[in-house]
Amino acid sequence: MLVGILLAVLLPATSQPASATNVYLCMGYDSCAKAGYSHAGYKTAGSKMWWQMYSGHNCTNYAAYRMVQAGYSSKRPWTGSGNATNWGVAMKSITNKTPVVGAVAWWKANSPGVGSAGHVAYVERVVSPTEIIISEDSWGGDFSWRRITTASNRWPTGFIHFLDLPLTNTTAPSINGTLQVGQTLAANYGRWANSPTAYAAQWFADGAPIAGATKSTYVVTPDVRTKKLTLQVTATRPGYKTTTATSAATAAVAFGQFEAVKPPEITGLPEVDEVLSVDPGTWAPAPSASTVQWLADGKEIAGATGWELPVAQEQIDAQLSARVTAKVYGYRLVTTTTAPTAKVLAGVIEVEQPAKLTGKPTLGTTLKATPGTYSPADATAVHTWLRNGVVVGTGPSYTLGAADLGKVVSLRTDLSRAKYRATREEVALAAPVTVKPTTKVATVGKRKRAVVKVKVSAPGAPPINGLVRIRVGAKLQEVRLVNGWVRVVFTSVPVGTRKVQVRFLDTGPYLTSGRATTVKVLK
Numbered sequence: 001m002l003v004g005i006l007l008a009v010l011l012p013a014t015s016q017p018a019s020a021t022n023v024y025l026c027m028g029y030d031s032c033a034k035a036g037y038s039h040a041g042y043k044t045a046g047s048k049m050w051w052q053m054y055s056g057h058n059c060t061n062y063a064a065y066r067m068v069q070a071g072y073s074s075k076r077p078w079t080g081s082g083n084a085t086n087w088g089v090a091m092k093s094i095t096n097k098t099p100v101v102g103a104v105a106w107w108k109a110n111s112p113g114v115g116s117a118g119h120v121a122y123v124e125r126v127v128s129p130t131e132i133i134i135s136e137d138s139w140g141g142d143f144s145w146r147r148i149t150t151a152s153n154r155w156p157t158g159f160i161h162f163l164d165l166p167l168t169n170t171t172a173p174s175i176n177g178t179l180q181v182g183q184t185l186a187a188n189y190g191r192w193a194n195s196p197t198a199y200a201a202q203w204f205a206d207g208a209p210i211a212g213a214t215k216s217t218y219v220v221t222p223d224v225r226t227k228k229l230t231l232q233v234t235a236t237r238p239g240y241k242t243t244t245a246t247s248a249a250t251a252a253v254a255f256g257q258f259e260a261v262k263p264p265e266i267t268g269l270p271e272v273d274e275v276l277s278v279d280p281g282t283w284a285p286a287p288s289a290s291t292v293q294w295l296a297d298g299k300e301i302a303g304a305t306g307w308e309l310p311v312a313q314e315q316i317d318a319q320l321s322a323r324v325t326a327k328v329y330g331y332r333l334v335t336t337t338t339a340p341t342a343k344v345l346a347g348v349i350e351v352e353q354p355a356k357l358t359g360k361p362t363l364g365t366t367l368k369a370t371p372g373t374y375s376p377a378d379a380t381a382v383h384t385w386l387r388n389g390v391v392v393g394t395g396p397s398y399t400l401g402a403a404d405l406g407k408v409v410s411l412r413t414d415l416s417r418a419k420y421r422a423t424r425e426e427v428a429l430a431a432p433v434t435v436k437p438t439t440k441v442a443t444v445g446k447r448k449r450a451v452v453k454v455k456v457s458a459p460g461a462p463p464i465n466g467l468v469r470i471r472v473g474a475k476l477q478e479v480r481l482v483n484g485w486v487r488v489v490f491t492s493v494p495v496g497t498r499k500v501q502v503r504f505l506d507t508g509p510y511l512t513s514g515r516a517t518t519v520k521v522l523k
Contacts, residue, residue: 021152022113025133025145032135037145040069042137051076054139060084062137063104063120070102072163085109085118087160094161099123099132101194101239102165105156112153121146123159126239132156168193169245173233181225181256181330182285187216189233190245196235204230205253222330226252256331259284263336264324270341271348271421276309278322278338287326295321295337315344316419349415349423350375355383357411357427359400363435363509364460366399369411372425379417386410386426402461404433405509435461436511441502443519450493450519455485456504466506472519473498478505493521 026032029043042065049055051064051074060082068074076082078090088095088106095106100123107119121136130150137143148154170191177185189199203213205224220229231247261282268276280290294304296318301309309320319340327333352373359367369383385393387407392398400409410428437458444451450472456464463484470477472490479486498521503514 021149022154023147025147027142027144029143032143032145037135039135039143040066042066042143045069046137050074051082053082057137057141057143058139059120059137060087062135062143063087063122066122066135067104067162070163070165077162083109083117084120085116087118087120088158091160091162095158096161097158099126099129099156099159099239100161100164100241101126102163102241104160104162105132105134106158106160108157111157120160121156123239128238132239164241165194166241167196167235167237167243169233169235169243173231173245173247175229175231175247175250179220179229179250179252180254181220181222183220183256185218185220185229187218187231187233188247189216189235190247192235192243194237194240196240197237198235200234200236202232202234204232220253220256222256222328224253225255225330228252256285256328258287258326258328258331258334260334260336264322264338266320266322266338266341269421270311270320270344272311272313272316272344272346274311276311276320276341278307278309278324280307280324280326281336283326283334285328285331288328290324290326292325293323295323311344313346316346317343319343345421346419348421349379349417351415351423351425354425355381355411355413355427357429359429361400361409361429361431361433363400363402363405363433363458366397367409367411367429368397369395369413372413374415374423376417376420379415379420379423382414382416384412384414386412400433405435405461406432408432432509434509434511437461437464437504437513439502439504439513439515441500441515441517443500443517445520445522447522448491448493448495450490450498450500450521452488452490452500452502452519453485454481454488454502454515456481456513457484458510461510464504464506464510466504466510469503469505471499471501495521495523497521 026035026037029039032039042062045065047055050061050068053061053064055061080090085108103123105121105123107114109116109118121134123132124135125133133147135145170193173190174188175185176188177183187201201214201216203210203218205227228249230249232244234244236242261284264278264281266276266278268274278292292305292307294301294309296315321338321340323337325333325335352375355372356370357367359365371381383396384391385398387404387409408428410426412426415423435458437456440455442453452470454468465481467478467480468486470488472493475490477488479488497518500517500519504512
């Protein structure tokens with residue numbers, strides 16, 4: 001008997017209890033279609049016998065129709081009984097307990113809710129390993145969709161995998177990025193039908209899987225240089241047959257390219273008997289080895305392949321540079337040359353006897369420079385005079401003027417000679433420049449009064465405005481000069497000849513000075 005019998009009472013979904021684990025979602029071709037549950041065209045195709053099953057409302061004819069519709073052979077794949085109970089027996093090689101979309105759910109005879117002919121249905125969805133949604137037709141019944149869980153006693157005996165619905169790759173995976181050692185490639189998973197929920201990647205080199213390369217990105221390693229890469233993508237979705245697709249092979253992977261994080265450079269003084277060093281720089285990735293060759297005016301220095309170079313006499317006037325080569329497996333050799341040094345000098349001019357500065361730090365004094373002795377002896381000495389560090393003159397001598405008062409004057413000697421590094425020395429006066437002023441006093445005696453006139457001046461100096469202390473007898477006043485002079489009147493001075501003492505008290509560039517005289521006070 002080519003039938004399957006479902007004994008369950010077919011009730012509308014609205015009549016099922018909320019806690020039911022065997023729930024009818026719809027019933028009848030039109031009602032199901034209206035509710036969004038397709039009959040896949042069986043309403044009209046069911047009049048035909050599929051796989052030699054009875055046509056019309058019949059679970060086996062419906063299941064056979066769905067298999068043929070999905071692309072399976074229109075000829076039944078086994079001989080013998082077509083009853084539903086025999087399907088899983090006849091096709092035991094492809095029957096297991098795993099629900100997959102597109103598989104045939106199978107119940108053997110006399111399973112709970114199933115008659116002696118068994119039952120088959122089409123798996124529409126796999127909600128989880130413990131919950132499925134099926135569509136089915138029934139001998140003596142009607143078309144329906146049903147939700148079943150393992151918690152019910154209606155779970156299928158098994159699932160027959162004639163033609164599980166696969167996750168179809170519609171656009172092949174591809175590899176994006178630069179095919180070069182050290183570069184990061186990105187996987188393009190391609191496009192898929194039936195909306196996979198997860199993807200797994202495996203990168204290959206010349207057809208062999210690359211160990212550990214199972215992420216969506218891959219940093220190209222040196223061991224795959226010159227090889228062609230492919231990307232294998234495995235798409236999964238619960239309830240669907242896992243599908244794998246592979247990208248087209250790339251071109252051969254090229255050598256990597258170093259990136260200079262910090263270029264090589266030379267440190268040290270380019271002078272005879274000095275030692276220069278070359279910093280090999282910083283590269284990404286870090287080189288496995290680096291070599292150096294020193295150059296003089298662009299030509300190789302024989303045997304100069306160490307990271308330090310003692311500067312020799314024969315390199316005087318030459319510009320030195322270093323050619324650094326870095327290498328690591330899988331990357332192209334990178335060779336770079338440092339910036340050249342200044343021309344190599346014979347050395348530094350040595351001061352054997354420093355220059356001397358003679359003269360006192362007094363206004364009007366002419367200071368003189370006495371050259372020192374140097375090596376080499378023919379070094380040129382240029383004398384420069386400075387006031388508080390600012391240039392005020394050049395030559396072998398300098399006369400101190402008013403602008404120098406209170407300032408420190410020094411002598412700077414710059415030494416130069418071809419092929420030698422310039423040298424500078426400096427010597428300063430022991431103290432700031434000062435001047436000794438002259439104090440003049442004039443007195444006039446009057447009735448019980450004394451008039452004292454004071455003038456303080458210094459040749460070459462500006463007017464002096466310092467403080468003056470004046471004593472007439474026992475009387476004392478301290479006053480400030482205005483433009484170098486002051487007039488002071490003392491009153492209530494005892495009659496007679498009185499001593500007058502004047503003392504210029506200012507500090508700084510003006511030295512103190514004094515004067516003593518007398519004044520005759522009248523009655």
